[in-house]
Amino acid sequence: MPPRSSPSSRVDLLQGTLDLLILRTLSSGPAHGLAIAKHIQRTSEDLLQVETGSLYPALHRLEARGWIAAAWELSDKGKRARFYRLTPLGRRRLSAERSKWEALARAVTLVLNPAD
């Protein structure tokens, strides 16, 4: 059983960052909601834990914007699950968001570590 991290060790997600993470996760292939959440959690070494209460609104919001598309398919365990996948629009969005995020991260890092 994987450890469930305590709330205090979690990093709160910046507004809009969850969208970026979801888009990035889906860029490597279709996945259902739980898989997306687990993927983010795993790759962030449990630092980021996606709340279901934020995940599904985000997924549906992205779907409504046409960045991702959803379809009911069978999961590897043979159950019907709603799989999300990146749309071409979403792919463009991802690269845009990504460069924005990287610019921001660089800027914040620069401020935190002034080169004086």
Add this chain to the structure above:
Amino acid sequence: MSFLRTLGWLTRRSAKNAELRDELRFHLEQDEDDLREHGAPGDEARRTARRGLGNLARVEEDTRAAWGWGGLEQFGRDVKYGLRQIRRHGALSAIAIATLALGIGGVAAMFSAVETVLLRPLPYADADRLVMIWLDMAKTDVTTKHNATPAEWLEWRRRNTVFSDLATSQPTDGVLSGDGGPEQVPARKVSWTFWSVLGTSPMIGRAFTEAEDLENVRVAVISHGLWQRRFGGSPDIVGRTIAINDEPYQVIGVMPPGFYFLPARDIDLWMPASFPPWMRTNFSWHNAQVVARLAPGVTLEQAQQSMSALSLELTAKDERGPHSVTIVPLRDEIAGRTRTALILLLCASAAVLLIACVNLANLLLSRGATRGQEVAVRTALGASRARLVAQLLTESLVLAACGTLAGLLLALPVMRFLERLIPEAMSPARLALNWRVLAFAACAGGAAVLAFGLAPALGASRRPPQLGLRDGRRAIGPRSHWLRYSLIVVETALAVVLLTCGGLLLQTFQHLRQTDIGFQSERLLTFETPLFRYKDFDRRVAFVEAEVEKVRTIPGVVGAAAINLIPFTNFASATFYQLEGQPQHSVPTQVALVRNVTRDYFTTVGARMVEGRFFETTDRRASMPVAIINEPMARRHFGDQSALGHRFKFGELGDEGYLYTIVGVVRQIPETGVLDDAKPVVYRVFEQCDQIGDTKAALVVRTAVEPASIVPAVRQAIWSLDSNQPLARIQTMEDIIERQLSTPSQSSALLGAFAVLALLLASLGIYGVLSHAVAQRTNEIGVRMALGATSGRILLFFGSRGLMLTLAGLSIGLGLAAIAARWMTTLLYGFGPDYAATAGVVSAVLVTVAALACLVPARRAAHINPVAALRSD
């Protein structure tokens, strides 16, 4: 796109919800399975997974919010809230909805009439390019528009540069016999160009050709109605020969249903005009009504200028003076005076709607003030201003939607009433709630929301919340007072305009009602019989005399007589005449209407003599030709002198023809219509006519019983003389007059109704605003009274405030009404109502009503108990 998607999702709302639940269930089960796989015991796994998911309902709700229905759902909630508000404030809402329903109902009904008469496409191709051309013969006695002559029409066709083509037409009647009984139907003789000018053609068969017109071939095009009614819609109608006026005509075409043309009735037959050769070069037979199509790119003004010049050139040598032409768009010709009436009434109904909106705005402003607390709480809880305005506007929208629906229900009976306003040329058009009217009502409702909802919504949302929280009831600034006061001035001014215009129209109508028609119209039955069946003059005269004699023997009949044209028939065919002893012209310049009658005509209709005598049995074909003229003609030539003994003749003095001696002068009978100016009229007896002339005779029958009850006996009597004789246009004289007065009577009744409504609403508005002011200032009044102000002073303070507003509105309104009165002159039928007196009466009525509306709240203020007022705060 995203809006469409949102809309698409909305329709699958429950499916989407089920899908979301499935998705979340999968999440839960999968998580549980995963945990179990990693060794968690069953119960533990379920609990952990459940905890991981969090509040399921909350997740669902948040996710649904992401679907983008937020705005719509919010709107739905606001609508529900609005409906709840309506229920909670029952009486207030009922007043608001009723007020709005009156406003919208009136404006929707009026618009349906405007739509039918002025906007609905006419049954011709590109109808906006069609015009009528009338002669403008100012130099002759007749200043009204005149028909052109066939010769002029031909010259115009040849030489004009502004029309694609011109056509003539003239009204006539056709008697159908053969299959079925004899029947007289309205017909029209038209030139072969008629069809191409109107851009229309028969739905079956064809129209006639130039050759058929010129060679006077007996061909006819019939109406769809006649085809169905008389020929049972028989498919082989084209090519069939039918009897029209006892002549064989070949039917060559059937017009589509809904096709109509002037004059003021349905036409069933179209026949070739076939002007005889002598008429084609004669410039004094004004029997060609000309309709023309403007050439591409030519404006009405250009056509008017070009045609005036051409006409002046063509008639330069005419002794009656060169004359110009007047070009009128066909649409205006058909709509006639109704056009002004309809626009006036639409404006009036819009004014009523505006007043209704003003009242509602005031009502909502008052309610907005009392809702200060609610607004303040919402603002304090974080509602944005936009959100508050949206909510308050939605409430207005709900109110307006209810009002609009109620208004449409109200519009239906009003529309039935308005159908009587449709010009005769277009009847039997029916007013209907078609998409245009519904769209208009929706727009009116929407405009109403903005008009009455926006100001209160903005006002209520602008106030700083602490003000509302501290004292919800009295949180209203001085700005809003000014807003309300100016609204009161606006609605008072509008009411004054409506009242004044209504008063003017009512006076005109009263005047028309009381116009001396010169005879007694009660219990007078009239009908027409065609005379063309009798080829020679003597047989025509004999038949007319025989039918009069026969009808006179019917029980219940007091008297009977014949005339060629019944009074009020709108048929203004005039003839040139010259008086003996007047300066000679090679052509006569004066025109009179000519009426041929049987000798008993004047006594039968109860005409009144001014001087001389009526016709007598001694006035026969062989005796001296005599004439009776009407008072306007006598006054014109002889002033105060006697007209008796003077002689005149029709046509030129050197011509063949009778010289008529004037033996009597009668009080004017409005031959062409109640609404027309006095025209000279000559009456002579049938026997003394100098040509075959008349193709029909109208009988007037004075009865002692209800006129309609003797119709079968009359029909039997006529058929006993000639079984092929149709009786046409059977109607009572009172019906004829009633129809003449229908436009002025309907429009003055409607305008009166709108004006009274406006007055009521305006006084309600004044009352409402003052009451509110008193309620708001109860505390202040209490202080003033405690400090020694007398109740008289308080009464004066509020009373004078109301009256000041009224007077401001009154003066603005009277100014506007003077402008409106000038614009509506065509509806006043040349009768100049007393504007000053009307304005005086309106002012008196308004001030009285407004004073009453002021008095009640002012008295309430004056009787406030200062102690109670101070304590209440």
